[in-house]
Amino acid sequence: MFERIIGQDLAKRLLEGSIKANKLPSALLFHGPAGVGKRTFALTVAKTVNCTKVEHGYCGECSSCKGVDNLTHPDLRLVFPVRNAGSLEGLPTPELYDKQGTITINMVRILRKEASLKPFQKGKRIFLMLNADRMNQEASNAFLKLLEEPPSDTLVILTTERPNSLFPTIRSRCQKVMFTRLRAEDIENALVEKMGAERNRAHLVASLSGGSLGWAQKMLRDYADEHRLRMFDFVLESAPQDDLAVLDFSREMVDENLVYETLEILQSMYKDLLATKMGAQKTLINIDQQKPLEKGAARMTCDEICDIIYGIEDAFADLNRNVSPRLVLFNLLSRVHEKSLTRV
Numbered sequence: 001m002f003e004r005i006i007g008q009d010l011a012k013r014l015l016e017g018s019i020k021a022n023k024l025p026s027a028l029l030f031h032g033p034a035g036v037g038k039r040t041f042a043l044t045v046a047k048t049v050n051c052t053k054v055e056h057g058y059c060g061e062c063s064s065c066k067g068v069d070n071l072t073h074p075d076l077r078l079v080f081p082v083r084n085a086g087s088l089e090g091l092p093t094p095e096l097y098d099k100q101g102t103i104t105i106n107m108v109r110i111l112r113k114e115a116s117l118k119p120f121q122k123g124k125r126i127f128l129m130l131n132a133d134r135m136n137q138e139a140s141n142a143f144l145k146l147l148e149e150p151p152s153d154t155l156v157i158l159t160t161e162r163p164n165s166l167f168p169t170i171r172s173r174c175q176k177v178m179f180t181r182l183r184a185e186d187i188e189n190a191l192v193e194k195m196g197a198e199r200n201r202a203h204l205v206a207s208l209s210g211g212s213l214g215w216a217q218k219m220l221r222d223y224a225d226e227h228r229l230r231m232f233d234f235v236l237e238s239a240p241q242d243d244l245a246v247l248d249f250s251r252e253m254v255d256e257n258l259v260y261e262t263l264e265i266l267q268s269m270y271k272d273l274l275a276t277k278m279g280a281q282k283t284l285i286n287i288d289q290q291k292p293l294e295k296g297a298a299r300m301t302c303d304e305i306c307d308i309i310y311g312i313e314d315a316f317a318d319l320n321r322n323v324s325p326r327l328v329l330f331n332l333l334s335r336v337h338e339k340s341l342t343r344v
């Protein structure tokens with residue numbers, strides 16, 4: 001029933017068991033690190049519960065299965081954090097998803113109202129709440145009421161990376177299902193088999209991924225690794241560059257349409273510099289760059305590193321305000337250049 005899901009044997013065993021015995025609890029809490037498949041797993045459970053063709057499994061082809069895949073199933077409700085959610089009426093649409101946002105009482109009220117109605121189709125109504133720890137206090141209180149009087153034809157699935165940030169009363173009313181980091185080998189194979197990645201590159205990305213398939217997929221999709229290596233060289237290793245070199249580099253990034261990637265790589269680099277400074281090398285994103293990071297961290301103070309991290313956030317904001325990308329990059333890289341080279 002969960003053959004297509006990578007890893008997570010514990011979760012598979014637990015849920016297969018309760019589905020086959022028709023003893024699926026009405027509320028499940030999927031907890032574990034980011035990017036290890038909690039959401040995919042939840043949607044698979046939704047298909048399994050509502051498939052019109054296969055019992056204790058799913059066909060992937062009936063209108064119910066397809067509805068879950070396209071998130072258009074009339075009995076599937078998806079709730080997730082949104083930034084500036086105050087002004088939102090109704091449930092949020094996927095493009096508003098923001099992990100750092102808030103799940104509001106308004107969203108929970110909509111769920112509670114729907115829970116009082118019969119499902120539209122045969123099967124269960126499914127409420128899937130992503131990053132449930134982003135419920136504020138009001139929302140949590142309202143949600144608790146929903147869990148206290150669960151309608152029999154409703155299945156609630158919560159996902160979280162921070163189970164301890166949820167109300168203990170919410171945690172205790174859910175069947176907890178633990179998700180773990182994936183093995184690098186499993187990630188490597190998934191990248192090759194599902195994303196058509198080249199074996200060597202898949203191997204590198206998988207070993208950088210810290211057990212998160214989501215991160216590895218993003219890495220494979222979004223970053224040209226040569227670009228990342230070049231950025232590390234440019235910022236942390238190269239001989240002193242003058243303003244002209246910075247200007248040339250900025251222009252090149254704009255011409256190659258790599259402005260956002262450049263900012264994201266810089267962001268990961270400076271977070272890593274800060275982690276290195278604090279002795280938290282275990283959390284490095286760019287674990288293959290430990291040496292240059294150590295050298296760089298030795299030259300900068302925490303304040304200087306933070307200053308650049310804020311500068312990167314400002315740069316993202318400027319891009320969104322349509323400031324010229326070349327200007328944004330040049331200003332940021334000039335600051336980077338100044339800070340990272342002052343002590344050479």
Ligand SMILES: [Zn+2]
Pocket residue numbers: 050051052053054058059060061062063064065066
């Ligand atoms: Zn089906």
